[in-house]
Amino acid sequence: MSEPVKNTLLFVLVGGLILLTGFMQSWNSAVLILNMGLISAIMAIGVNLQWGFAGLFNVGVMGFVALGGLAVVLISTTPTPGAWSAGGFGIVLALLLGAATVTAAVMIAQKMSKGRARTISLIAVLVLGFFVFRAVMDPNVAAVEAINPAAAGNIGGLSLPVLLAWPAGGLLAAGAAWLIGKTALGLRSDYLAIATLGIAEIIIAVLKNEDWLARGVKNVIGLPRPVPYEIDLQNDPGFVESAASLGLDPVTASTLYVKLGYSVLFLVVLLVLLWMAQMALKSPWGRMMRAIRDNEVAAEAMGKDVTRRHLQIFVLGSAICGIAGAMMTTLDGQLTPGTYQPLRFTFLIWVMVIVGGSGNNFGAVLGAMLIWFLWVQVEPIGLWLMQVITAGMPDGSALRAHLIDSAAHMRLLTMGVVLLLVLRFSPRGLIPER
Amino acid sequence: MDFLNAFVALSNFVLVPAIAYGSQLALGALGVTLIYGILRFSNFAHGDTMAFGAMIAVLATWWLQSIGVGLGPLPTALLALPIAILGCMLLVLITDRLVYRFYREQKAKPVILVIVSMGVMFITNGLVRFVIGPDDQNFADGERFLISARDFKEMTGLEEGLAIKTTQGITVVVAVIAVALLFWFLNKTRTGKSMRAYSDNEDLALLSGINPERVVMYTWLIVAALATTAGVLYGLDKSFKPFVYFQLLLPIFASAIVGGLGNPLGAIAGGFIIAFSEVTITYAWKKVLTYLAPETLEPSGLVQLLSTDYKFAVSFVILLIVLLFKPTGLFKGKAV
Numbered sequence: 001m002s003e004p005v006k007n008t009l010l011f012v013l014v015g016g017l018i019l020l021t022g023f024m025q026s027w028n029s030a031v032l033i034l035n036m037g038l039i040s041a042i043m044a045i046g047v048n049l050q051w052g053f054a055g056l057f058n059v060g061v062m063g064f065v066a067l068g069g070l071a072v073v074l075i076s077t078t079p080t081p082g083a084w085s086a087g088g089f090g091i092v093l094a095l096l097l098g099a100a101t102v103t104a105a106v107m108i109a110q111k112m113s114k115g116r117a118r119t120i121s122l123i124a125v126l127v128l129g130f131f132v133f134r135a136v137m138d139p140n141v142a143a144v145e146a147i148n149p150a151a152a153g154n155i156g157g158l159s160l161p162v163l164l165a166w167p168a169g170g171l172l173a174a175g176a177a178w179l180i181g182k183t184a185l186g187l188r189s190d191y192l193a194i195a196t197l198g199i200a201e202i203i204i205a206v207l208k209n210e211d212w213l214a215r216g217v218k219n220v221i222g223l224p225r226p227v228p229y230e231i232d233l234q235n236d237p238g239f240v241e242s243a244a245s246l247g248l249d250p251v252t253a254s255t256l257y258v259k260l261g262y263s264v265l266f267l268v269v270l271l272v273l274l275w276m277a278q279m280a281l282k283s284p285w286g287r288m289m290r291a292i293r294d295n296e297v298a299a300e301a302m303g304k305d306v307t308r309r310h311l312q313i314f315v316l317g318s319a320i321c322g323i324a325g326a327m328m329t330t331l332d333g334q335l336t337p338g339t340y341q342p343l344r345f346t347f348l349i350w351v352m353v354i355v356g357g358s359g360n361n362f363g364a365v366l367g368a369m370l371i372w373f374l375w376v377q378v379e380p381i382g383l384w385l386m387q388v389i390t391a392g393m394p395d396g397s398a399l400r401a402h403l404i405d406s407a408a409h410m411r412l413l414t415m416g417v418v419l420l421l422v423l424r425f426s427p428r429g430l431i432p433e434r
Numbered sequence: 435m436d437f438l439n440a441f442v443a444l445s446n447f448v449l450v451p452a453i454a455y456g457s458q459l460a461l462g463a464l465g466v467t468l469i470y471g472i473l474r475f476s477n478f479a480h481g482d483t484m485a486f487g488a489m490i491a492v493l494a495t496w497w498l499q500s501i502g503v504g505l506g507p508l509p510t511a512l513l514a515l516p517i518a519i520l521g522c523m524l525l526v527l528i529t530d531r532l533v534y535r536f537y538r539e540q541k542a543k544p545v546i547l548v549i550v551s552m553g554v555m556f557i558t559n560g561l562v563r564f565v566i567g568p569d570d571q572n573f574a575d576g577e578r579f580l581i582s583a584r585d586f587k588e589m590t591g592l593e594e595g596l597a598i599k600t601t602q603g604i605t606v607v608v609a610v611i612a613v614a615l616l617f618w619f620l621n622k623t624r625t626g627k628s629m630r631a632y633s634d635n636e637d638l639a640l641l642s643g644i645n646p647e648r649v650v651m652y653t654w655l656i657v658a659a660l661a662t663t664a665g666v667l668y669g670l671d672k673s674f675k676p677f678v679y680f681q682l683l684l685p686i687f688a689s690a691i692v693g694g695l696g697n698p699l700g701a702i703a704g705g706f707i708i709a710f711s712e713v714t715i716t717y718a719w720k721k722v723l724t725y726l727a728p729e730t731l732e733p734s735g736l737v738q739l740l741s742t743d744y745k746f747a748v749s750f751v752i753l754l755i756v757l758l759f760k761p762t763g764l765f766k767g768k769a770v
Contacts, residue, residue: 055545057545057548130739183754183758184754184757187757187761189544189545189548190475190476190544190545190548190695191691191757191761193476193548194476194684194687194688194691194753195750195753195754195757197683197684197687198684198688198746198749198750198753199750201681201684201746201750202744202746202747202750205743205744205746205747208743209741209743209744341677342680343556343559343680347552347555347556350549350552351553351556354549405567406563406564406565406567409560409563409564409567409568410560410564411560412556412557412559412560412563413556413557413560413561413564414560415556415560416553416554416555416556416557416558416559416560417553417557419549419552419553419556420533420550420553420554420557423546423549423550423553424533424536427546
């Protein structure tokens with residue numbers, strides 16, 4: 001079987017699995033799997049860019065995804081009345097002061113010669129800057145958070161169209177990635193992993209605790225949507241009529257319509273990004289990246305600036321994760337910092353890339369769709385399996401109850417097994433790099 | 435008097451908790467650093483190995499409690515610890531045989547092993563959640579305090595109380611014993627010496643007839659014992675929750691790297707550095723300063739540098755500083 005035929009068959013298989021969900025369970029859950037699968041595919045393209053093209057080990061995907069979500073709040077919600085005059089500008093001033101402190105510290109570290117004088121002035125600048133920052137920041141934060149804390153208490157957004165938040169999420173993630181890359185790239189691969197793991201936790205901590213930014217764990221709900229609301233569709237006689245002509249009741253038809261609307265939007269973004277990634281892979285730039293990945297020393301000897309190229313691709317890949325994060329928050333209609341977990345948002349994406357085939361964009365997309373399907377469906381399958389296994393046990397047995405309760409945790413187990421099996425028996429993934 | 439009060443308040447809220455936390459981190463970091471030194475990869479599954487060991491300890495404690503065996507004032511978990519260590523050793527030996535050995539024979543790149551350890555992490559995490567569930571489990575029993583705040587006040591007549599939890603005392607004692615045993619093993623026994631030789635220079639060690647599989651096996655056994663001890667102590671001191679162990683991964687790695695990856699002494703120092711910085715930076719200093727400063731200068735706010743929610747940020751920033759200025763860590767670690 002030739003290469004393209006095999007790959008097409010793999011994609012058809014995943015499509016078939018989703019269709020099967022539609023026939024066996026409900027079309028609603030099938031489209032839900034499709035939507036999150038598309039978003040996961042975009043995240044996987046981002047990670048594949050970093051790992052597959054350049055060999056960068058980024059385990060901070062969760063942080064960039066969350067930053068994308070933050071962008072949705074900052075771009076699309078309405079500004080809280082009075083928040084900017086009460087403390088918004090003060091907060092911006094404080095943040096600028098903080099940035100100035102860090103810049104000054106970096107300048108000192110670079111310009112002054114090594115020695116005690118440098119250490120002392122470095123510490124002095126940092127300590128002084130920190131206290132000035134806190135002195136300006138704290139009262140302004142308190143002022144903003146005091147405004148109607150039950151419903152707002154944050155500075156709100158710019159009330160721009162929500163679709164603008166997607167590129168903005170990418171920019172925000174790119175900015176963060178640039179900062180991280182500037183400090184952590186050029187270190188060994190394990191160190192980059194630990195550094196990104198840490199930065200992701202910090203981003204989540206900031207989102208959870210800085211209530212003035214996006215209400216922290218109080219969550220922002222009811223974000224604007226790029227697609228119509230179900231209730232409006234149900235009240236639209238034209239829509240009800242066309243739904244009836246398809247043999248659907250208006251409620252089901254409207255939910256499907258909305259979800260499919262999202263699917264189309266996501267598919268467009270995915271195709272654009274996939275096309276761009278594919279072009280990048282084929283271009284001289286992509287070949288250079290792979291050359292750097294395969295032999296850094298040789299690439300450097302050929303005059304390639306390895307650190308700069310790494311920074312470039314790290315920023316690009318993180319930006320793609322940010323875009324996906326913004327899309328996900330738009331789909332959810334809410335930003336809930338408490339739900340970001342590294343196993344789900346970092347390591348699962350890694351499983352997708354490895355299983356699909358690192359270094360191959362189509363592989364990443366396929367892996368994402370397949371693994372997302374498994375992630376969703378393992379739970380009902382596990383429950384069914386447990387019921388079969390425990391069928392022989394007496395009713396009311398504690399072990400039986402425990403086994404059936406624990407079926408939900410089969411997911412992590414399955415993902416680990418899938419990852420290890422692929423790494424062992426097909427380390428290049430389902431669609432290997434060409 | 436004010437000075438004494440300030441010192442007692444400082445001990446109560448900063449020194450004692452930081453020493454206990456530092457011991458737990460040090461034990462965890464020792465495991466990471468040993469794996470790095472001998473098997474040459476960063477083991478992402480370490481946090482979940484700790485959780486697995488602690489889980490067996492929790493189950494064994496419940497079993498011991500149900501048959502009425504206990505240690506009186508000491509927590510029953512200490513009796514359960516050897517059982518848990520054996521269980522955890524079994525787990526790591528099985529994972530090594532089924533998973534890691536294949537890649538060792540292939541001489542796979544370290545980063546591949548890191549990804550493999552991610553898979554192991556998923557499986558161990560899933561196993562723990564499968565057996566004991568994702569919720570909080572309390573398994574500490576026995577006396578709660580060595581010294582309670584009230585007793586201390588009565589004893590000394592000071593305004594401030596000093597409370598030392600039994601679990602904090604046990605943490606330090608057990609950690610000291612574990613570290614002493616480890617260093618005795620590494621420095622005095624034949625196997626320990628061959629482990630150090632293997633870590634220093636693999637080829638030379640192989641030439642002098644050291645059996646690598648044996649070294650690797652002993653490493654895993656020691657790592658399992660250390661991880662279980664760290665996990666049980668942390669669970670006793672705080673509480674057992676599978677997800678928390680995953681989050682400990684960051685401070686543990688920070689400790690190991692700050693000290694110098696591959697260097698056991700560095701791991702211990704790193705653990706205490708991280709613990710003390712986390713606690714001092716997130717502690718509200720108002721109480722201590724009120725005693726020390728003259729009345730006119732009394733602080734109005736809490737004098738807390740960072741909220742406790744940012745404790746990860748502290749270990750992270752220290753990690754970054756060390757990586758930028760001294761990439762091999764404070765003690766000389768491996769620079770690959």
